[in-house]
Amino acid sequence: MTFQPNRRDFLRTTAAAGASLALTKGLLAAPSQKSVLVFTKSSGWEHDVVKRIDGKPSIMDNAITEMGKKHNFEAVCSKDGRIFDSAEFAKFGVAIFFTTGDLLEEGTDKQPPMTAAGKQKLLDAIHGGKGFVGVHAASDTFHNKPDSPEKGTRYVAYGEKSDPYLRMLGAEFITHGSTPRLQSCKVTINDPNFPGLEGVSSPLEFTEEWYSLKDFMTDIHVIGTLDTAGMKGNCYQRKPYPVIWSRMHGKGRVFYTAMGDRPENWQIPFFLNLLTGGILFSLGEAKGSVESNLIVAAPGYAEIPPREPAK
Incomplete structure (x- = not known):
């Protein structure tokens, strides 16, 4: 029998991010509220911030639910890829992804995968006006095929042949450093007027598992660039490149940040x-620029770093 998801299948109870404060469970949206889908299926590596321990909401689930309470939107959290084929999906103003791997496969977390039709419905919905927010590993999702990191396929620039999901998002993850994995680096704030950045000084020092990215869509509006000077690891031996941006995909507002790996960062006010x-930008509730500034903000954006030496 074909499974048809409903609201109860995807609504999760909530608790305060990074704290023990108990919250009311099962809170439903008021009629004036908008809903966002927080989708955290891990077909590849499952990050700590999206893990549900003993059936409890993840760090990310909790954090975005709290944001919604403060800013009048409802967060519906799911790892079930079937939601994109359901009537439920049309109700969301924004899809928020912290995902990995080929989401058409069950993969690591063993949660139901998306269907090819569901993936296309997602892309069509965004093109038609639904917002999209990608967090950290959203760029480590739907890699171009064949995807063979050990053979270096991620170091190839695919351009217009990139997976449609990656073109919607704005770039693709190559790899990240391993020795060390976390590095404290400077991020240049290219657009201090973007929603949420009021009062933030540039450059900003931030500790993260920094993603090295490629195949940037040239129409992106760069909000933040990573200063790679002095970073350790071959994947960072390149000129500064974008790690926060916005763009339009058809009528849909897209936002991406490469930040969000560390559980500690989900308690930092800046992030x-x-x-x-x-x-709020992707929901259309806050004004933010989508004017292309890639060439000015990161003139060396197209540079692909050298591969790590074979072990």
């Missing part, structure tokens, strides 16, 4: 304010 601003 939470940035993500809140990106969500």
Whole structure:
């Protein structure tokens, strides 16, 4: 029998991010509220911030639910790829992804995968005006095929032949450093007027598992660039490149930040304010620029770093 998801299948109870404060469970949206889908299926690596331990909401689930309470939107959290084929999906103003791998496969977390039709419905919905927010590993999703990191296929620039999801998002993850995995680096704020960045000084020092990215859509509006000077690891031996941006995909507002790996970062006001601003921008509740500035903000954006030496 074909499974048809409904609201109860995807609504999750909530608790405060990074704290023990108990919240009311099962809170439903008021009629004036907008709903966002927080989708955290991990067909590839499952990050700690999206893991549900003993059936409890993840760090990310909790954080975005709290944002919604403060900013009048309802967060519906799911790992079930069938939601994109359901009537439920049309109700969301924004889809928020922290995902990995080929979401058409069951993969690591063993949650139901998306269907090819569901993936296309997502892309069509965004093109038609639904917002999209990608967090950290959203760029480590739907890699171009064949995807063979050990053979270096991620170091190839695919351009217009990139997966449609990656072109919607704005770039693709190559790899990240391993020795060390986390590095404290400077991020240049290219657009201090973007929602959530009010009062933030540039450059900003931030510790993260920094993604090295490629195949940037040339129409992106760069909000933040990573200063790669002095970073350790071959994947960072390149000129500064975007790690926060916005763009339009048809009529849909897209926002992406490469930040969000560390559980600790989900308690830092800068990151939470940035993500809140990106969500409100994608919902159409906050004004933010989508004017292309890639060439000016990151003139070396197209540079692909050298591969790590074979072990």
